[in-house]
Amino acid sequence: MPATPRIAVVFYSSTGNLAAMAEAIGKGAESHGAEVRLRIVPELAPPAAIAANPKWQAFVDAARYETATTDDLDWATGFALGSPTRFGLPAGQLKEFLDTTGGLWAQGKLADKVGTAFTSASTGHGGLESTILAMNNVLYHWGSLVLPLGYGERHLMKESGNPYGGSFVSRSGAEPDAVALEACRLQGVRLARFAGFVADGLAGA
Template structure:
């Protein structure tokens, strides 16, 4: 079975909703999925001072396990999600990424598939820059990037971002349109399907063929 890790940070719930949809799509493709949130860095008093942030934090801090390097090592494919912070990933997700050095040094992140998704307040709020910055991480890992591209009509209905699903949250409510969730499910499904194909191709190769590739 294909193992997919969906690892994300969400402050008010938009990226969490995307992560759940990505995970659902991967499961529909037959994958075993681990949905994981990265640890929160902000002080509790800061979180409590913002209603939407505090509500989401309380709703998920016990129901969604925290991500670890073991989840990455277990996974055949990885989906990373984050809100946009000035065109970059959130500090919470970045800290998690910064702690993957031991896996990278041991070559345990190479040849995995990877994809990314994001949310920002405005349509032109830096979503594409954020997704491309996460792709830079995948390049360093030696991962194989599986973007949604413009491969299904659902991606156009959700804004047509070929790099990854991106949701402009607007007024901050979490009433995410079904079209966006459908695009996220497609992205997770596509990640799982291509991961499964790669695993099958690798298993079918002889040791001599694998030696030539490496």
């Protein structure tokens, strides 16, 4: 009997866009029968910086998500890493969390799992792909099977159009729209599907 895919959606968000995208990925994975952990990495920005942006402060105050731990990555058979684009790179908060995974990595506990990445930026050429590729670099080091979103579904080909991973262009602070959320949902389905194939294949090997 196929194993239930275990999916950890590990993300950083300051004003909620990545959180909405993470939820869509989680829903997609659940619809494919996965168990899902939706986890935010710790906020590291100084309180004064957060307070200067009411949307950021409101998101922090709402504290809607459990905090990511390395146990979530150990538990998972598939990961989705998400971060807003920050000057063409993932946010330092996500990197700081990823830098705590050395122990698991050294034990080989992150290898042979499926990983994928998603992001949002405020402009279409503002670094969506470079941010996803930077997150994927970590997946290579872990020995993950890097899963692109691709163009395999009509929605991805005709509407959302970023084969690297779920992406949203947040012009003037806009929140993720239905097109971006559907791409993320499809990414979650795809992640659960391939995490299941790989876990089952390894179990039978």
